[in-house]
Amino acid sequence: MSTLLVAPFVAPLLAAAIGLLTRSWRGVQRTVTGVLMLVVLGSGVGLVIATRDGAAVATRVGDWPSGLAIPFAADGLSAIMVVATSAMALLALVFAAANGEDEHQLFHPLVAVLLAGVFGSFLTADLFNLFVTFEVMLIGSYVLLTLRGGGAQVRAGTLYVTVNLLASTLFVLGIALVYGTAGTVNFADLAGITEQVPTSLVGFGVIFTAVSVKAGLVPLHGWLPRTYTTCGPAVTVLFSALLTKAGVYVLLRLSSLVLGPDVTWRPLLLGVAVLTMVVGVLGAVGRGDMRGILTFHMVSQVGYLVLPLGIWSVAGITAGLFYLVQYVLVKGALLIVAGTVERLTGTGVLSELGGLGRSRPWLMVAFVVPALALAGLPPSSGFLGKVLLLRAAFDDAHWVAGAAIVLVSLFTLLSMVKIFTGVFWGAPTAATSAVPRRRPAVPVVAGGSGDTVPAHLEPEAPTARDAELSRWRMAGMVGPALLIAALTLVIGVVGQSLIELIEPAARTLIDPTPYLEAVRSA
Amino acid sequence: MTAAIIVGMLAAGGTYLILQRGIVRMALGFVLLGHAATTLLVASGGVARRAVPFIGAEGDLADPLPQAFALTAIVISFGITAFLLTLAFHGRDVLGHDDVEASVDEVPPIDRDAQEGGR
Numbered sequence: 028m029s030t031l032l033v034a035p036f037v038a039p040l041l042a043a044a045i046g047l048l049t050r051s052w053r054g055v056q057r058t059v060t061g062v063l064m065l066v067v068l069g070s071g072v073g074l075v076i077a078t079r080d081g082a083a084v085a086t087r088v089g090d091w092p093s094g095l096a097i098p099f100a101a102d103g104l105s106a107i108m109v110v111a112t113s114a115m116a117l118l119a120l121v122f123a124a125a126n127g128e129d130e131h132q133l134f135h136p137l138v139a140v141l142l143a144g145v146f147g148s149f150l151t152a153d154l155f156n157l158f159v160t161f162e163v164m165l166i167g168s169y170v171l172l173t174l175r176g177g178g179a180q181v182r183a184g185t186l187y188v189t190v191n192l193l194a195s196t197l198f199v200l201g202i203a204l205v206y207g208t209a210g211t212v213n214f215a216d217l218a219g220i221t222e223q224v225p226t227s228l229v230g231f232g233v234i235f236t237a238v239s240v241k242a243g244l245v246p247l248h249g250w251l252p253r254t255y256t257t258c259g260p261a262v263t264v265l266f267s268a269l270l271t272k273a274g275v276y277v278l279l280r281l282s283s284l285v286l287g288p289d290v291t292w293r294p295l296l297l298g299v300a301v302l303t304m305v306v307g308v309l310g311a312v313g314r315g316d317m318r319g320i321l322t323f324h325m326v327s328q329v330g331y332l333v334l335p336l337g338i339w340s341v342a343g344i345t346a347g348l349f350y351l352v353q354y355v356l357v358k359g360a361l362l363i364v365a366g367t368v369e370r371l372t373g374t375g376v377l378s379e380l381g382g383l384g385r386s387r388p389w390l391m392v393a394f395v396v397p398a399l400a401l402a403g404l405p406p407s408s409g410f411l412g413k414v415l416l417l418r419a420a421f422d423d424a425h426w427v428a429g430a431a432i433v434l435v436s437l438f439t440l441l442s443m444v445k446i447f448t449g450v451f452w453g454a455p456t457a458a459t460s461a462v463p464r465r466r467p468a469v470p471v472v473a474g475g476s477g478d479t480v481p482a483h484l485e486p487e488a489p490t491a492r493d494a495e496l497s498r499w500r501m502a503g504m505v506g507p508a509l510l511i512a513a514l515t516l517v518i519g520v521v522g523q524s525l526i527e528l529i530e531p532a533a534r535t536l537i538d539p540t541p542y543l544e545a546v547r548s549a
Numbered sequence: 550m551t552a553a554i555i556v557g558m559l560a561a562g563g564t565y566l567i568l569q570r571g572i573v574r575m576a577l578g579f580v581l582l583g584h585a586a587t588t589l590l591v592a593s594g595g596v597a598r599r600a601v602p603f604i605g606a607e608g609d610l611a612d613p614l615p616q617a618f619a620l621t622a623i624v625i626s627f628g629i630t631a632f633l634l635t636l637a638f639h640g641r642d643v644l645g646h647d648d649v650e651a652s653v654d655e656v657p658p659i660d661r662d663a664q665e666g667g668r
Contacts, residue, residue: 207593
């Protein structure tokens with residue numbers, strides 16, 4: 028069991044080392060990353076099986092005595108997070124390879140470091156170790172964000188690094204305050220500590236604020252849409268699947284351990300969640316480029332994901348976790364489509380695009396199904412997630428939150444329709460008519476693709492855009508999105524089994540006794 | 550009490566510097582804030598009321614765990630500060646300035662030939 032717990036953290040670090048040593052051979056790097064993802068996914072599935080009845084498992088690294096050892100632990104929440112995020116990361120890496128984004132020799136090692144940090148955060152049971160794994164994750168993301176080294180990347184990178192460095196400093200200050208008052212950083216000993224030592228709540232407040240920055244909660248969200256649009260498309264997919272989700276996970280975990288049944292702070296957290304939903308979706312409607320809209324939507328969706336912090340009931344957390352699992356995949360698919368469109372046409376600006384649905388029907392399908400899921404229309408998984416959230420909100424008489432869930436969905440649909448009409452509908456534009464049709468028999472616009480191709484959106488991209496992407500590369504780019512589209516519909520129809528898997532995890536969050544027992548007796 | 554004053558002064562200076570526009574000043578601000586955090590970590594082990602945690606030292610020893618925390622935090626913040634400074638250095642080449650508030654249109658990249666001719 029301890030192997031399963033530690034593997035998602037250790038394997039990526041090992042893969043990063045191998046990837047650095049073999050940085051001249053991309054084939055080796057890809058194989059190592061592929062094996063790594065299978066190992067992590069396998070351990071995640073193993074953890075889900077081990078924790079499926081609301082149980083929890085834990086281990087002490089190096090067999091040091093309890094209190095000195097670094098504990099790793101997993102309950103249903105951790106296990107489900109590992110599986111959902113590693114599945115999406117695997118698909119994102121397929122997309123990255125097809126898109127040629129992994130040509131930089133540091134790409135694979137950096138992704139491995141990022142993964143180590145994320146999975147470490149999901150599995151650690153120690154507040155200071157959580158800070159360290161967060162930093163591991165952030166350091167990987169800092170370099171990935173600025174890897175292309177252009178002006179836009181440097182500007183975005185500066186913003187991203189400063190905001191996150193400030194949040195990290197706050198995190199350390201919070202840990203110091205908690206340790207100074209509570210005298211421990213072990214999750215098992217911190218549970219319910221605020222009742223014995225009320226002053227430790229100050230430290231936890233600081234930590235909550237720091238983690239809220241990383242999760243992208245309003246009003247601490249400003250950095251997210253401004254930075255995620257500047258990196259490579261596949262990196263955006265990876266960040267979307269991993270970074271904010273780690274923040275949401277920590278908020279849920281701390282809420283379970285520290286606040287517990289305490290209802291004093293729940294209205295505040297609910298208010299922040301609703302505000303995040305509303306502000307994010309309004310920002311998204313106002314943007315005019317595909318990735319801009321989708322990244323602002325991330326803010327809005329984080330609001331949905333942290334609704335359970337305010338609706339702290341089994342139904343609320345089950346709904347939130349179900350929503351999270353399907354959302355990680357759905358948003359990944361949408362960003363993959365956005366990246367493919369940018370790759371094909373050289374732009375993501377809606378006014379320069381149009382008519383892509385006629386030349387690339389499968390790309391349109393890969394967009395429409397996840398878009399409907401994001402908006403929450405049946406029979407997609409998003410519909411089920413939103414109905415569950417709505418029911419949980421109304422059960423506890425949170426009328427405003429319930430209304431927000433519905434209204435924000437309408438605006439989400441609006442912005443998805445905006446992308447659809449801008450990119451896939453209407454007459455082809457200069458940018459999209461240069462895209463070769465799937466059947467070469469149909470004549471391409473006169474003059475050939477060479478001179479009608481507009482300046483590439485990212486001139487510093489590693490390779491020049493080849494208008495004729497090979498069939499295999501297109502399959503690698505659109506394939507993951509189509510797979511998720513199909514999965515979305517399947518989950519939407521037979522979601523009950525997934526809900527039954529998630530519900531015990533939600534119970535363990537409400538009553539973390541199994542988790543605490545496991546950490547104590549490890 | 551001494552620790553509290555030190556943390557307060559470092560945090561005040563760090564906050565002031567972070568609010569500046571140049572990246573180098575911000576990096577220095579983060580160095581100060583990092584020191585504030587480190588000092589607070591060490592203080593949380595109860596240094597003021599206990600003896601140094603050396604083997605063979607007399608009396609009530611200070612908790613060594615926060616000192617390990619502090620060491621880790623120093624290493625991490627050192628690494629990230631170095632990265633931030635590299636970014637500032639690279640940004641001077643790419644953007645021609647290190648003003649984080651300037652939008653792309655406001656401050657165009659300096660024409661390097663003209664700049665070198667003016668020197």
